[in-house]
Amino acid sequence: MDPDQSRLRPAGGKHSTKRDQILRTFLQQEGHLSADDLVDLVRREAPGVGRATVYRTLQWMVEAGVARKVDFGEGRSRFEPSHGHPRHFHLICRTCHRSSEFLSSDVEALVEEIATARKFAPAQTVVQIYGTCEECRTGAGRPDSRTIDGATTELVFARDALRIAIATEKSGLEFYTRAAAITKDARGRTVFDKLAAEEREHLATLEDRYRDLIATDPELESRPTFLFFKGAAGGLFEEGAAKLRKGVNAQQALLIGIKCERGSHNFFKRYGERFEDSQGKQIFLEFADEERAHLDLLIREYRALSDRQRQPRPRRPAATRARSAR
Amino acid sequence: MDPDQSRLRPAGGKHSTKRDQILRTFLQQEGHLSADDLVDLVRREAPGVGRATVYRTLQWMVEAGVARKVDFGEGRSRFEPSHGHPRHFHLICRTCHRSSEFLSSDVEALVEEIATARKFAPAQTVVQIYGTCEECRTGAGRPDSRTIDGATTELVFARDALRIAIATEKSGLEFYTRAAAITKDARGRTVFDKLAAEEREHLATLEDRYRDLIATDPELESRPTFLFFKGAAGGLFEEGAAKLRKGVNAQQALLIGIKCERGSHNFFKRYGERFEDSQGKQIFLEFADEERAHLDLLIREYRALSDRQRQPRPRRPAATRARSAR
DNA sequence: CTAGGTGCAAATAATTTGCAGAGGC
């Protein structure tokens, strides 16, 4: 009946009517269910299911990766389906006990740095912001369109990832176009032109995909941000472009490009892996590869340029012309 | 007897032998105790204390702010003394079940931004990194000197805060010295000289205090970082100084100074408030005020300079407070 | 047929509560 059913049903252990029933009921829900919530829900359709069975099934689902256990400090566990939900963090309202979800690449990056500094191998990070949500503060509240909780998460995640990717590609395009314009060296110009062309193509793909996505749900654009990330567009190419405006030589432009492509590659890689949506995943991972290729190309060019400067005309050992020491 | 005792004993509720005993035992410990751990410890000195009393006392301590409840997802609560422990985050080893603590101003700043974006009023943030600690990975392990857990936290926190403050003041000093050197305008030069002098003084105070702190515990310098912060030194004045080297005019230098002082003020304010140590707290809060004063001074100068540039001839020595419309 | 799934009831485990008695002001 449900084609998802088979994809989602974990391997290991035998199937059984009860298990299937519990799994199905669980996946139909969208929030964070407690074990007892689930018992009640299941019993509506299949009375006589034992609590223990539900507990055992939940355990099995967690082991199999179909569900994740979350602890909001209530003294009991809640469970969320992992399908369609990238690992995320929570804002938890202490008044209405609802939670909304977010992801922050910046926080994740910091956490990794800290763990490394402490020589700690992180497996999982929990970030929970307890406080009061807008509705509970302002009184009135229609939870639906504002809360990010449950079914829409996947779409909002895709939306945000695409937005960031588009912004990244846009500034990449601008950067390479500008770099090509100011590069005198013919070979360097070719490289920048080529990269600009590829970024333009990526951009078109991403914008198409964004349009398609928005078409599936007109409300999607108005939903709050789920994925917070400052790194890509605002920080890398943009910064590079600013430097370009001030005037740099081809070599410096290459260095900036290298830095930007590295960040860009990391972004596509990291979030490509988190996409549940197979199409988005594929696009992101492909782009990650291409950005990686750009990176390699830039590095190669950079080396070639350095060599040409060092050898052909016996100039002073100073590698770059403009850069004075200190 | 114990002067701390009275300071730490929460108001509300009457004193009693048992409560005092439990409180004392709790404060003597350094780790994260579970209720049962505490029952055992208390019973060593005062047999016959009921579990319920310990639970009730813990609840009372948490309400009074003497203790904090922490939940590591073990299915039971643990408690940590809040005295000497600024609110912090945890790295939790799933193998040895020990935890170590850290603080990240950067993470906190991001959390605030995210909460604001979602119109959420945050009251408390939990960040827990689960994984494997170094000792458990490499085999051997002497937990003591590496783990930050318990009594030393306060000192390490002070150490890190001071280190950051010193770095900030150092780059502030460098920045203003350089700015004074390149400023032709006499009035502007005076301002920069004055600020440089003050930063020099702050720096001396902080370095004295750092020396004193290290003197209390020679091992202190080798302990791992507790407070992670990228903003102050690395990001603000340093960046400003780099720009100065490239050559800017007095007006631009003022703007850079304004940005830096703002960051600096925020840093001292934020972490001054967290210091349990009253001396450190006082120094930090004083500095926060002074940096604020610098900020005002710079802003005033900046406005004055703008005005002078706009109306070259008629100079008005009085502070031109007139806020241009905006 | 047989490993594993299932329901029920009993067992744990952490924490709370009712209540009679003890203790501090």
Place this chain on the structure above:
DNA sequence: GCCTCTGCAAATTATTTGCACCTAG
């Protein structure tokens, strides 16, 4: 003497387990 604290035992809550029984492959 009054009010709160305290200890004990019983209650509560979330979750697990033992065990006899059942079911799918």
